[in-house]
Structures are given as structure tokens and as C-alpha cells.
Amino acid sequence: MAVNQKQYVIFKVENDEYGADINKVTIIERMLNITRVPKTPQYIKGVINLRGDVIPVMDLRTRFSLPGKEADDNTRIIIIDINGISYGIIVDSVVEVLQFDETSIESVSGFTSNVNLDYISGVAKNNDRLITLLNLEKLISELTNA
Amino acid sequence: MDISQYLGIFVEESKEHLQDLNTSLLELEKDPGNISILNEIFRVAHTLKGMAGTMGYTRMSNLTHKMEDVLDGLRNGRIQVSSDVVDILFKCLDALESYVENVSSTGSEGEKDYSDIIEFLSEISSKRKGAGEPVKKENKPKNEANAGLKLELNEYDKNVIQNALDQSLNVYQIYVELDQKCLLKAARAFIIFQILQSNSDIIKSVPPVNDIEDEKFDYFFTVVIIAKKSREFFEKELNSVSEVRKVEITEITRNHLETVKQTSESNAKHPEEKEYKPVTKDSSQKSAEKKVSGKTVRVDIERLDVLMNLVSELIIIKTRLDGIISDSGDRECSQTIESLERVTTSLHDAVMKVRMVPVETVFNRFPRMVRDIARDLNKDIALHMSGEETELDRTVIDEIGEPLIHILRNSADHGIEMPEDRIAKGKDKTGNIWLRAYQAGNNVIIEVEDDGSGINVDKVRKKILEKGLESEESINGLSDEEIIEYLFMPNFSTSDKVTDLSGRGVGLDVVKTKIEALGGSVELTSKRGQGSKTIIRLPLTLAIIQALLVMVGNEKYAIPLNSIREICNLDPQDIKYVRNQEVTVLRDTVIPIIRLHDVLDIEREPDSNKKSLTCVIVKKGEKLSGLIVDSLINQQEIVIKSLGKLLSGIRCIAGATILGDGNVALILDVNSIV
Secondary structure (H helix, E strand, O other): OOOOEEEEEEEEEOOEEEEEEHHHEEEEEEOOOOEOOOOOOOOEEEEEEEOOEEEEEEEHHHHOOOOOOOOOOOOEEEEEEEOOEEEEEEEOEEEEEEEEEHHHEEOOOOOOOOOOHHHEEEEEEEOOEEEEEEOHHHHOHHHHHO | OOOHHHHHHHHHHHHHHHHHHHHHHHHHHHOOOOHHHHHHHHHHHHHHHHHHHHHOOHHHHHHHHHHHHHHHHHHOOOOOOOHHHHHHHHHHHHHHHHHHHHHHHHOOOOOOOOHHHHHHHHHHHHHOOOOOOOOOOOOOOOHHHOOOOOOOOOHHHHHHHHHHHHOOOEEEEEEEEEOOOOOOHHHHHHHHHHHHHHHEEEEEEEOOHHHHHOOOOOOEEEEEEEEOOOHHHHHHHHHOOOOEEEEEEEEOOHHHHHHHHHHHHHHOOOHHHHHHOOOOHHHHHHHHHHHHOOOOOOOOHHHHHHHHHHHHHHHHHHHHHHHHHHHHOOHHHHHHHHHHHHHHHHHHHHHHHHHEEEOHHHHOOHHHHHHHHHHHHOOOEEEEEEOOOOEEEHHHHHHHHHHHHHHHHHHHHHHOOOHHHHHHOOOOOOEEEEEEEEEEOOEEEEEEEEOOOOOOHHHHHHHHHHOOOOOHHHHHOOOHHHHHHHHHOOOHHHHHHHHOOOOOOOOHHHHHHHHHHOOOEEEEEEEOOOEEEEEEEEEOOOOEEEEEEEEEOOEEEEEEHHHEEEEEEEOHHHOEEEOOEEEEEEOOEEEEEEEHHHHOOOOOOOHHHOOOEEEEEEEEOOEEEEEEEOEEEEEEEEEOEOOOOOOOOOOOEEEEEEOOOOOEEEEEOHHHHO
16 A cells, blocks of 8 residues: 555445544444433433443534434444544444545535534545545544543 | 663662651651661662662762761761751752652653752761761671670671560570481471471571571581570470481570670771661561561552453453343352352452552651641641551552642641640640541541641631622521531632631642542531541542442433432422422431432423332432432442543543443432532
8 A cells, every 4th residue: 555545434424425544443333222421412422332341422413413313224333543532433334445545635625514624634536426534533622622 | 771671660669768768767857866767768878879870870879879978977976867967868858759750750860960968968978077987887796706606696686686585585596416327418407497496486597598408508507596495495306306416505695695796896997886786676676577578569550450450341241141140040050150259259359459559658758748847837746647557449549649738738737826826725835637547348538637726617607708609698507517618619719828717728629529539528527726627538449339220211320339328219299399409308307309310311200190209318428418210220239431531521420330231321420419
């Protein structure tokens, strides 16, 4: 793999495709039982038991102000690790792993989107698909700064 | 040379030595003439010098070297122990501590030279020099001078013998010669040692026991024993062993000791040598104690954490198995599970014990601190500590120091009055602070009590009114205890520093937050004019606790058992309102009612649908509150897991645990709910 190539886990929420830096993804799980935690932001669905560790999970639909959806067979929880802080994101389905050349990633300044631009680190083009790359640090910045 | 791998050990050991030094210095201040304390200090300084030198910390070893000069002067009487000298030694200690601190954080000792201290040290040691060069320590009495004794006795032996004679025990020197034809002389010697050991204490053997065991001796050896039994007894016993050619028993008396002393003195080249002789009784005991504490292993705390986590996992799985098997109803399985449970419980206890550290490690810096405060303020304060051996989980120990410093400072600074004020009040000139630790059930209690002026409750009342926290009429309804509670409020404190409201508020909110974060509680009581008392209650361990599982709505929550007082059923009609707060009366006590549904944002059915409400009465300090839940599930051992950094700081939730079915249940933080 060339130095300027990066791999991303591609997943779907509603009709859009998103990418998460594979270096920050620990594991992908099927839907698990979630325990609600009171006094947390709406988009924190609760906590799960991941092999003995208690890990908070975020619902990306709520985070992106999308309509809710019942979990089904395709629903996955992607566990992210950022400098030792772990959290999960609930996505509709995981599609594949893709490799992007850094030059093929465009910045998002000047875009309009229903997703808060802060959470997006760029957009990658793959044939005619447009994949939104998430800024996984920013997704939880409200919680880490609190 | 790469020394980085030794850094950790260096820092650990240095800290230990510095702590010893601190204790010894404090003792020296109280008992300046005690040569054994001086020897101890010298030993520590010397060890530190050696360690620093090996690690290449030249500044540190230079400082300790100068310290040694002064200490040497103190030991041989060239320099008198005065408060100046002790002060400078304390300064050295501080300097050394900061070197070690630097080493542990940056890996190098730092740039500071402490030239002022070094200069002062050299001044002290040079000023009173002239009695000659520093004395060499090794100056053992010569063998032939020991009238009637085959052995050389060193200071330590003589001391032990002296002690034994004081207790009117017999001391014998026994010379044993084995038959030349003896084949297994080590085995023979072993039998003799066995006989001696079961009837006496062997304090010395020439050649050493190890050599005898390895057959590294000719056909004779000499031992010194302390025994109650008579000389005839040993003569008979030893002669009954076969292949023994000759047994000579000489009784060692005070005369022997005297001759040894005299000969060594006459042998000594320097008159200063005398200083080494009168080693006091306790030093021999001390060195004996030190010899015992050899069988320990240093373990990184992280490894213990890993071990603890594994035990936690095991307990979770056990609980899970328990659930599955009790459903299936298989008897053999449930018996096996019971055995497993016993093992996991013992394992948990064992691991917990390994993590336990005596509170001494925190307490031992306080005498120095109180001494310094007392000196700064020109007060006379005695700190009495007890229960230093009480053990607490390492994690708790690490956190408890700071709150205790706060409380002790408050006591010393604001509680204890100036000596003249104390005399005027008819108290003893010296103020007392008691620091006690003891275990009570699953808690460890730490108390700080002083016999100072106590809290001026009226001033606190005024303050509360000034701040508009209570109205004029409501404040009269509050008891003194409730008033004192206000001192723990954040921001209440900072302003009293200015008005100097007996100062008790300073940082008390910090203390409270810290202790509560550890799952403990703080109480403060005070008697005007007679002093005040702070009581800290801490859980023995943080990782695994007993808890009651309850249902609220369709969610499960765990309530730590140590905060539950009792459980009762309430008729909805028994709930009354006082100032918009739901309360109930239980055995003549008014208890506020808290609806967990409301606290946890869960919808609840109106009470009218229910015949009775389940109420868990919890206590926070002495205060009771009733938590309304939907139903009780069971009591269980739970493993506390943190919610992680992302969800930290949620009020009302102390953590999470994993239940037998693999689901997560949240643990309620009773202290923040009530």
C-alpha cells in the first residue's frame, strides 16, 4: 500500500455512505443489548457490554438528525478507539472496506449538508459513489470537553 | 551505560529511604542524644549517596556526602545536635526529595545545586572540626584480647547478650569438637544445631551456619546461645550425640562484655570511638525487626490491576453460570457452582489483600507537616497517630492524602489556638491533634480530632444569611449539625478566608468531593471551645461490592448495599408533603422520599394504581432518605466498571456493572441523589 493511501470502513446510514478510518476501528459488532444511561445527550443510546468492558454507544441517526429506525439484521455497531477512549456508533449496515488515495479526498468547505460539517473530515469519490469521511474525534468532542 | 531500567527501582527505594530519614529526623529532634537514631540517619544518607552515585546523579550524591560529614560529626560528638542542625537536615531532606521527584518525572536530577544548604553544611562540619580526621568505623577488638572467649563479639552481639543478661537469661559459648572419624560432619553438626535450636536461641556461630551446612569447617565449631536451661543440661544433651569428641561450655557474663569493651577501647586509635558503644536497647530490636522483613516482592501496581480485572471477569462469569444452572435445576451442577463460588470469593479476598496498603504510607508524612505548620505559626502542637497499620486499597490510599492534608491543616492552622490563648482558656499549652484509623465492618474510618477552639457556629449562621442561602426564619430551624454541613458547600469556603471564620471552610468542599468520589463520606462535628472532629468513612475496596438490584420502570439498577439501611413497603397514603417535598414518617423519623423514576427520567404510573410502594431507605452519613423503586430483584456481588471517560461525571450514576445475563446495569450514586 502506498504511503498516501488510507483504508476506510464504509457503512450506510439512511441513504448515504460514510467512511471511518480503519486505524481507529477496533471491531464491528452485531446489534447488542443497550442499557440506557440517564442524563446523557439524546444521541448517546446507552452502554453495551463488550466482552467485559462497558462502552458507550452513539446513534448516528440521532446525531445527524435523521428519522429513527428499528434495528434489523444489517444493523451494526462499529467500535471506535481514539487514544484509549472507546465508543460505538450504530449504523444501518457495513458495506465494505475501501482504499482511497489522499489526493482523491476533497475537503468539505463550501459544502452544504444536513450533517453538521464539523463531523466530516472530507469527501471521497469512488467511481460515481460519494463517500462522506467522518471526523471520529469531533463526533465525541462535546463529551470529552465537558 | 543504560540506567533507565533501574530508574523505577531507584525512585521507589529512594522514596523509602527518604521516608525513613524523615521519621528518624523527627525522632532525633525529640531525642537528640540517641546515638542509634543518628546511626540510622547516617546509614540512610550513606545508602542514598551510594545509590545516587551509581546512577550518576552527582548533585544528589554531593549533597548527601556533605550531609554525611555533618552526621559523622554529630555521631562522634564534635557537633552538638541543635535545632539549627536538625533544621538544615530537614532542608537537605526536602532538597533530596525534590531531586528524586525530578528524577521520577524527567529522568534527570535537575539543575538545582542547593549551594546554600551545602555551604551551610560545610560550615557546620568545618567549624567544629579539629578533633582529627573522621573516624574509621571498623575497629574490632582483637581476638586474643578476649579473655576466655573463643569468639569475637561485635557491637550487635554484645547488645543482644546484654539484653539477655538483663532478663536474667543464661548466655553460653559452646565449643564443639567432632570426632575425626566422623563421616557426615555436616549432618552431625545439624543434629547439634537442632538440639540447641529447640532449647535456646543461637545468636552467633563460627564458622557461620551456612558454611557448616556446606561442610565448610574443620572438626570444630563454636556457637553463642541464649537459654533459660542450665549449663549441665546442654552438657548432657550434647554429649549424648555420638561422634562428638569434646564439648566445652563457657558461661558468658557481664565481665566478658566488660573486657571486650575495654580491649576494644584500648585498641581504638581515636577517643571518638567511644560513641559507638552505648547503643541503646531499641536499636538492637530495630535491627532485628529489619532482618525479618526480607521476604517481599515488589510488584507493579498495573500488574495487580490486571489481576484484579481478571478476578472480576471470573466473578461475572460465575454469576452468569449461576443464573443458567439455577434455571436448569441440576443438583450436581449447582453444587459444583457452589464450590466455584467459594474459590472465586477466596481468590477475590486474596487479590484484594495484595492490593491493600497500610495507611501508614500516607500518615507518615504528617508528623513533619504538622511540625512545620506549628513552627511557622509559633504554636505548640502534638500529633498523635494511631492505627497506622489499618489497610486500605491502593487506589484509595493514593487519593486520600490530599483531603487529609486539608483537614489536618485546618486543625493545626485554625483549630488549635496560640499557646497563650490556650493557657488563658485553662487548656494545656500544647494543642493536640489525633489522627486515628480503624476498620469498622466493610469500612475504614479515619478520624481527625483536635482540642482547639471548634467551629464558631454563630459565625457560620451569619455567613449563610449574608449569602442568602437561607432565610432569617428558616435558619433558626436548623440544628448546629445542619449549619456545619454548609461548610462543605463549594464557594462557601473561599470567602471565609477573608473573614477568617475559624477557617474551617477552606477547601472542605474539595475534601468532600474527593472522598465521595471514592465512595466514602465525611462528617464534621464540633464543640465550641473544645475542638472539632472530622470523620471520614471509606470503603475497603473499590472494585467489587455487594449491591441490591432493583427495577425502576423496566430498567435494572444496582444500589450499593453499604448505603442501604433497610427496605420497607409504604402505603401511598403515608406519603405526606412538607414544603413541596414528599416525606414519610418511619418510626418517628421524618424521611424525605425520592422518586427514582423522576431522578432517572423514567415515566411512572400514578400511585393510585398501586396498593403499596417499595421503598429502599438509604443513608448518607446520618441522614436517611427513601428511594421509591418498582420492585426488588436480588442481592448480588457486583464488579464496578467505570462508564469510561466519555460518560464520566454523570450525576446520580456511580458506574456500571455487568449482570449474569451479560447486560449492563447502572450503579446508583446514593450520595449525589439524596
